[in-house]
Amino acid sequence: MNEAHIERMKDLPSTHLLGAGTALCAGCGGLEMLKEAYDILGENTIFVNAAGCMTLMSIYPFTPFRGSWLYTSIASAPAGAQGVRDALDVLKQSGRMSEEEDLQVVVLTGDGAASGIGLSSTSGAIDRDLDFIYLCYDNEGYGNTG
Ligand code: SF4
Incomplete structure (x- = not known):
């Protein structure tokens, strides 16, 4: 896992992992x-x-990410993340994957999928103690579909 201590804007990394040229709106705050x-x-x-x-962002065969990406239905990203987290834990506990190979699991969702359509999946993840990171960009508008 990568641990960083960020206090000021100038502490942010100056090189970026995410590739350029996505199909999102120019100036998107979530991006x-x-x-x-x-x-x-x-x-x-x-x-x-x-x-x-x-x-x-990630439409086969193109992706701006360096690593893996799992796309779920709008209401179930936390459930998908829990499945990935559990699978990684099983691999580690059975000795088939080292601690160094472990991945940080991150839910990436808008506010509609987090608290509108997907509230039951989000609350279920919180009830299970949420052992993954949860990023929610709040555009308050179901921006992809209107
Ligand atoms: S509609 Fe979606 S892609 Fe466009 S700026 Fe808003 S959050 Fe970003």
């Missing part, structure tokens, strides 16, 4: 948040994405 978070988390990260604006 900027993702870019900074990815740099801090490091490339051993797997993003579990609820259907939404960010779905436009």
Whole structure:
């Protein structure tokens, strides 16, 4: 896992993991948040994405990510992330994967998938103590579908 201590803007990494040229709106605040978070988390990260604006980022066979990406239905990204986290833990506990190979699991979702359509999946993840990172960009608008 990559651990960083960031206090000021100038502490942020100056090189970026996320590739350029996505299909998101120019100036998207959610994209900027993702870019900074990815740099801090490091490339051993797997993003579990609820259907939404960010779905436009990784359309086969193209992706701006260095690592893995799992796309779920709009209401189930936390459930998908829990499955990935559990699978990684099983691999580690059975000795088939080392601690160094472990991945940081990150839910990437908009506010609609987090608290509107996907509230039951989000509350279930919180009830299970949420052993993955949860990034929510709040555009308050179901921006991908209107
Ligand atoms: S509609 Fe979606 S892609 Fe466009 S700026 Fe808003 S969050 Fe970003």
